[in-house]
Amino acid sequence: METKHIKIFSGSSILVKGLENLLEDNNIHYLIKDTVESARLAGFGTQINSVELYVLNTDVDKANIFVENYKTEINS
Template sequence: MAVVKIFSGSEILAIGLQQKLAEIDIFPVVKNNMQAARTAGFGNTGLAVELFIEERELPLAEQVIEDYKMSL
């Protein structure tokens, strides 16, 4: 199973994209670097949340991702 990163950004924007993808039955893997840093006792101000999907889902997700980014 190959995965591809489809988003890096704030947690709020990641949640929005995650909800849009769920509407078409795609459920991304969330890597929340901010939460991991906070748990370890460090701060993180960068692009803290990343979303990944399976490579085979990318053709279906591309339009949703593009529409979401254009709506920001």
């Protein structure tokens, strides 16, 4: 089975950081793609909600439980 990373969440860096903490606490490995910081370093702008969080395709089901609970929490 080929492993690849699947995007499970995107938002501001603050929201992504909160989800990062949940995933770390539950031993789910992830990658962050921060286009905001990359754009700033390159000298141009981008949308503020351009931070993306990816997990391995083998961890998607486990991670989605935390993502859905997190979305409910931040939207309440």
